Amino acid sequence: MALAGSIAAGTGASRSTWLGVLCGAGAGAFWGLVFLAPELVRAFSPLELTIGRYACYGAMSAVLLVPRWKTVRAHMSRAAWIALVWLALAGNTVYFILLANAVHIGGIAMTSIIVGFLPVTVTVVGSRDHGAVPLAKLAPSLLLCAAGVLCIGWQAIAAPGETSLANRVIGLACAFGALASWSAFAIGNSRWLARLDAVSAHDWNLLLGVVTGLQSLVLIPVALWQADAVRTSSQWSSFLIVSLAVALLASIAGNALWNRMSRLLPLTLVGQMILFETLFALIYALIWEHRLPTLFEVAAFVLLITAVLTCLAAHRKPAAADDLVPLGEGGAH
Template sequence: MGHAPHAGSTPMGVLCGMGAGALWGLVFLAPELARAFSPLQLTVGRYLAYGLLSALLVAPRRRRLVALLSRRDWLALGWLALAGNTLYYVLLATAVQTGGIAMTSLVIGFLPVAVTIIGSRDRGAVPLARLTPSLLLCAAGAVCIGWQAIAAPASGSVRDQLIGLACAIGALASWTAFAVSNSRCLARLDRVSVHDWNLLIGIVTGAQALLLIPATLALDDWNRAAGDWATFAGVSIGVAIFASLAGNTLWNRMSRLLPLTLVGQMILFETLFALLYAFLWEQRLPTATEAAAFVLVVLSVVSCLSAHQRERRGPVAQ
């Protein structure tokens, strides 16, 4: 499986990937902004808002869209909603609140490596050997991103750090599965626009959030001050609009413009913007290690772009 985008699609695809990363980086801040609420509560709030907004936007053409989808497509939507949204965000929010943004960014920073390795098996993909320099730079940048969190004494307990690390690894696995499956679904479903596909995922995610309400009512304390509820509502709606609606649409557009091996590299922008927002939130400049991570990540993307350009020039020359 796989897809072969046309030659002029790379610059626009990269811009869409950067835009998606800038919006998705906001989700790392959300658990800190609404720390009074649990990861499960944050997930329910965000995805109820996402599902409601998606349902309103898709309503005028719902009959046409339903007619285009098969049972297989609906099953795919359920899986993508779970892996890329519901399960991923529960794990991510838990990792941020227990292990910190730096450690979570470190683990999530390995997403490009995982997705690129899987994508190298697709038809027409750039051989993995040509992507080795890019993958090494990516890995080095990811290690630098969270080096201080590992080298310095942990701010929380050892138990919290281990829970955060385990949840971050779970989020990494969940979103890797989503990125690969979503890219292949978009390549197969050319009859559905990327915007409508995102809205359909939003509706299914909203339905999953409804199923989580009994669990969070039983497990979590909902007694909060009025100010906390205002923050919760603002964070939930803001993340739903900017990250889930706008960010996912840009990502889906990029997934149709770029091969899967390059799609993996674009996830790096989420990590970079997450760190940038963290620096602004903490009101500080990046350290030398964090600055080195920026450089390594940029070099990784440039190296990957160069490998794809050489691959495209080869067949043309032949």
């Protein structure tokens, strides 16, 4: 009976962890679609795509939030609203603009390598939290993660480039800016979700969407000033469809899954879940380009998946002596 109680207790923890991992994988699957968006609407600039995506995200969020607005607002403090503003900037508006410009100037390979270190930065910061898994136990997972990210962009980095040194520096700065911006978002968002028990992860995502949508409207004059091309009605139709699809799948569904995961997993494990976005982006790229993965890409798949599994193993806790209680004694529901 004691053994059965121990297994039951362990199974409950395992279910919570695996549910968090599945939510993280689902978020990565939706977020990976974002990398296809620029290819589908090449007639539009990264800034215009940013505005389209987040304006749709904001509008959808506002509609979904209306029925619960009074209840949600009652639980929102002034500090929480301020947090939403900077989280929307760090995780959505500023991050996406920096990322798009880094890709445009420095290329996908360089950007993916630098931004791909998000799991490392978030995990290192999370390891300083009270009760977190020590960094030494996470070192194998972090090294595997770094090796996997390097494999993804190695071939393109090794190829001769035509970009000038000045542009490389600017692209590098944008990529590091995107890395810092989303790292700040992942850490801050996770901690605010833990602090606001009365606000659901879904409602928090909708509030974030409304704030991001308002921020995107401020960028419209800049986009109009930069616009120098006339688009056809079919191009505008494609732009609207892609913006709506990315807003619904990546921003609404993907963010909701990410927030759910952030409440189920510790920050040291949350960081590793970002790897799923990299994996799915690579899968979608292979499908889009109608080709099989190269040797380096296969190595990246293996290394990144192993990194997640290694991180999960590092978070496993042995059953404490106090947990070895028969099912019929204390704690049974």
